[in-house]
Amino acid sequence: MKKFSKLCAVLCAGALALSLSGCGGEQNTTKTSDKKVQIEYWHVAAESFGGATVKELVADFNKKHPNIEVVEKYNPDMYKGLTQNLQAAIASGKNPDVVQMGWSYLNYAAENFKYTDLNSMLAKEVPGDKDFLAKNFLPNVLALAQTDDGKQIGVPYSISVPVLFINPELFAKAGLDPKNPPKTWKELAAAAKQIKEKTGDVGFFMQEYADNWAQQAIIESNGGSMLKKVDGKVKASFATPEAAEAYQLLADMVQNGSGLHATNEEGFQAFLSGKVGMVCTTIGKRANFEKSAKFPVLVARFPIFEGKTLKVPAGGNFLMMFSKDSAKQKAAWEFIKYLESPEAMSKWSTGTGYLPPVKDIEKNSPTFKELVQNNKNVQVALSTMPNLVKWASFPGANGLQAEQMLIDVRDVILSGKDSAKNALTQTEEKINKLL
């Protein structure tokens, strides 16, 4: 007993010492605010994906604004990785000021993060910029960064659309005309088959990132839908004949060998080394593909289903603000305004391949005008901008798990384990139970 109490006393003393030293450390770090406002900018731009451009833009901004210092921080693993880090940062009370948020996390971010409400912030802190958003963006583009009830939670920054990348050399080898790429999915399936038969290489690969973005495009372009509202509640609604037909088309290509089912990186590697004829992925990969491929990469529009309207979900990101005090909010807003300026926007677009969401950029930025005129691939992507729809974003605490189920069902369908119709029906049931 005596021994035990002694032990206890020592344990307590130790714990006390530890907690005291912890306090001491903290006091040193909290400093009164300097004259120079420091803000943190979180982005997902890896070195192969516009990282150098982010650094260039931040350096340029810091030079032009001596009283603000922007610190950029790269977050690996795209928007999922950034959201995870943001979650952890907010939980520990050290939030960044401006972040790039992926479109598919819109609902999740709106429901779970305490973001700075831009409209009320602007009215209070920078009344002169009250109309900045309305003046610089088309209403349908601005709406992309709004929740279902019309709340503006951020500013659109990068837009990407799914397009078809083509290897003209393989096309020619298979007796196809690269100048006349497939316009419908039926033509695409036939072309893929021809490539397989004539060259032995694979005809087609659709991106298999850890999201459902490109698959949503094909489902909705065939008249299906990902979500619908029933009695004010959002429900999954993709178990329709249209969606199944679109998905089955992809699965059939994989089954007859003209389509590839592999991890995303494997698919891109194979395309870049000339083993795949067509890849369906984001226009955001343009700069990277053009640089890394051994052949001149061509871009074609996302194919349609005959007689149906093309619907392509907007990929990319919007900017959200998390600053709390007035000085930081003002600085963060200044930075957002800079990022959205025609010149910065044009640099960003050149460095990544993203399309700029701001109005009239071709008029305001000569460099962007030049880029569009010289690069046909950018023109093609821009031509699908009127067909932009929202990237389906599942609401609620289980929203992110629902997205994973769509990724799982993709593997089930493409590997031929189950028909698209059955698999989609089962997954829809599972997701609706979750929501």
Add this chain to the structure above:
Amino acid sequence: MVMKKNTWQATLFLLPAALLFLIFFYRPLLENVYLSFFQWNMISPTMKFVGGANYQNIFASAELVKILWNTLFLVLVLLILNFLLPYIYSYILGHLITRFNFFYRSALFLPSCISLAVASIIFLWFYNPLAGPLSVILNSIGMESPRWFKENGLVIIAVGSIIGWKTFGYNLIVMLAAMVAVPKELIEAAKLENASNWIIFKRIIIPMTSPTALYVFTITVVFGLQYMLVPVNMLTQGGPDQGSSNLVYIVYQYAFVFFQTGKSAAFAVLTMLFYMAFLVAKNKFLDKKVHYEN
């Protein structure tokens, strides 16, 4: 009196380590158990108490069975690549080969110096079903490369081989140290009696190296399941259709991909039980067979 003084001193010396251990290892474990009874997304100020619902949920899902099988299969692959093979190789290197010994050791150890992330990228290229070297070899003998990272079962072998490639060298060096420590006289004597290499291996090598073998066996299972996170997270994200998910990855996935902390904690408790069962089994069945010299 002397005795008492000794325990007092021993306690004092043990204290710093014990404290750190209690605070940073056992407190989180207990907190994790506490968390598993809540529904929480890590940032919401309110944690919703749900009782055993998280556990109920897990046991009612088909996911658990799949994940347990995947875990056991991965452990099996790892044991073959990182325990059995190093065992045999170290015997060969230590007792059968006399030339180029140093070269083999360094060559086989080299991959251990490369980070798992880099190894994952190398193997992603290696296994590429269309353009990878493996597919070229398979094609040249008239076979088509399987989709390594997209088939159930195969994906676990592929992921296991990445971890195997990386940790094989370290385990080999550890085993080799034990092999070399086996007294040469014993083997010479056995050879004089005309014992075959197999008999020497079975009767002398295995018993004499058993403590090290047990260590390698344990780290193969315990570390291997942790190393798994890097290749799985980078290459498959648990796919295809949870084909490469396992007890450790699912904890990460629920916590940091789905932000369902409670369910993740419940899985973590199950993982803890899984490891405990493993360690109990190890102590009960294997420790008895180990021959410690002192």
